[in-house]
Amino acid sequence: MKTEKQMALALQMVSGYGGEFSAWRMPGTDPAAYTNTDSYVERAKLAEKGKFQMIFIADTPVLNNDLGLQTPSFPMDPMLALMAVARETKRIGLVATLSTTFNYPYNIARQFKALDVISHGRAGWNAVTTSDPAAAANFGAQVASRKERYDMAHESIQIVQALWGSWEQDAWTLDVEGGKFADMDKIKPINLQGQYYASRGPLPIPPSEQGQPVIFQAGGGEKGLELAGSYASGVYANPYDIESARLHREMIRQSAVRYGRNPDDIKMYAGFMFSLASTEEEALERRRQLMSFNPDEIPSRVSYLGSMVGLHLSVNSVDIDQPLATDLLKRAYPSPQDPRSAIALKLLKQGLSVRDVLAHGVINYHPVVAGTAVQVADFLEEWFLAGACDGFSIVPDIAHDGVADFVEQVVPILQERGLFHKEYEGETLREHMGVPYQYGRTGIENQ
Numbered sequence: 001m002k003t004e005k006q007m008a009l010a011l012q013m014v015s016g017y018g019g020e021f022s023a024w025r026m027p028g029t030d031p032a033a034y035t036n037t038d039s040y041v042e043r044a045k046l047a048e049k050g051k052f053q054m055i056f057i058a059d060t061p062v063l064n065n066d067l068g069l070q071t072p073s074f075p076m077d078p079m080l081a082l083m084a085v086a087r088e089t090k091r092i093g094l095v096a097t098l099s100t101t102f103n104y105p106y107n108i109a110r111q112f113k114a115l116d117v118i119s120h121g122r123a124g125w126n127a128v129t130t131s132d133p134a135a136a137a138n139f140g141a142q143v144a145s146r147k148e149r150y151d152m153a154h155e156s157i158q159i160v161q162a163l164w165g166s167w168e169q170d171a172w173t174l175d176v177e178g179g180k181f182a183d184m185d186k187i188k189p190i191n192l193q194g195q196y197y198a199s200r201g202p203l204p205i206p207p208s209e210q211g212q213p214v215i216f217q218a219g220g221g222e223k224g225l226e227l228a229g230s231y232a233s234g235v236y237a238n239p240y241d242i243e244s245a246r247l248h249r250e251m252i253r254q255s256a257v258r259y260g261r262n263p264d265d266i267k268m269y270a271g272f273m274f275s276l277a278s279t280e281e282e283a284l285e286r287r288r289q290l291m292s293f294n295p296d297e298i299p300s301r302v303s304y305l306g307s308m309v310g311l312h313l314s315v316n317s318v319d320i321d322q323p324l325a326t327d328l329l330k331r332a333y334p335s336p337q338d339p340r341s342a343i344a345l346k347l348l349k350q351g352l353s354v355r356d357v358l359a360h361g362v363i364n365y366h367p368v369v370a371g372t373a374v375q376v377a378d379f380l381e382e383w384f385l386a387g388a389c390d391g392f393s394i395v396p397d398i399a400h401d402g403v404a405d406f407v408e409q410v411v412p413i414l415q416e417r418g419l420f421h422k423e424y425e426g427e428t429l430r431e432h433m434g435v436p437y438q439y440g441r442t443g444i445e446n447q
């Protein structure tokens, strides 16, 4: 069977351990994976074996976790992690976040273009504005208004793209006999001056096999949509259900049309987390074990679960290892404030204990499937065929075995169902994503 369209897969790498903060304590995990670059390289190689289109490393320049209890959310440095991966892989795309607020466009352009050239056209930049006050404080700044941040982002991306296109594509002559390394008539300053950023250029880096890195965007409401529609070829999104995912995807596509682009040239990847095992019960046990490492978090999770279903729940008022009493459940209703509430209530009504409902990941920041490879594949198939997304940014609960299990167990099912490719279609990230070659600024390419 072959469906018309096939999904794309991005492996989201957190800080070397997986999506769950207590993964570092699981047997088999290297507790020092944070500083062990091999952990990134090994997982990227596995993902490449599974024909993943890309790896994605989110980043905010801040330490925002209590390291007494949790691992960091981000790697030591995403660009250096990608550089290590670039040297050890051949096909997989390499995407990282870099803030448009706290980096000069010239630095962004240089780092990503160098990665793109070194990796033979596999780099992507997730351009985000960074709204965390603690991150701003690391630069001696405060978080600017959303308008200002997004105005800066527009300037940043336009300057970065112009720098990327500042060599005409045949400027690098490498004429050894004639003694002409490059044709300076074809390497021109860009002379862009904005309100926040400016750059003269040119950038001293030639085109890559995909012209220039792919631009991604993530989050940020109306202004984020504008940014995505204007420049992005990929969007990372965090929808919790099919309906909101479809709506978000449609809005992204419409935004691209508003900016004169083909809606098929912008792809949305939905965040998704999984815990895989040979039975659902084993997968839940894996998640119960993860939860057990942080018992102090359980009271707040129980009371939050209560607020999701309109009940006052606490570890003192209910036995969390039992299903909720029928009379309590009769009064429960899903909170309209939290799109995850309906799933939480459904599981409670199925008679699962409070602990097991939590173990299903109902208050995780991505939808979670704790179950078998078939259950995971079913979830991805349902979302994809419903038009909820163009692919998934998947986060294993525990990276050290989760990536291999997904590649060995879920990928073959998706391939068998015709939902996922069996071989890379091309060499570059643009080819993997099915988005066009680009050189220079969007709208005025090949200037």
Ligand SMILES: Cc1cc2nc3c(=O)[nH]c(=O)nc-3n(C[C@H](O)[C@H](O)[C@H](O)COP(=O)(O)O)c2cc1C
Pocket: 057, 058, 059, 060, 097, 128, 129, 130, 131, 146, 218, 219, 220, 221, 223, 224, 236, 237, 238, 271
């Ligand atoms: C899927 C997804 C991934 C994101 N990744 C990052 C990231 O890596 N780094 C970051 O600073 N912000 C990230 N963000 C945050 C957004 O860029 C944005 O700052 C946030 O949604 C707040 O919106 P605002 O920028 O309009 O204030 C992400 C958001 C989403 C939805």
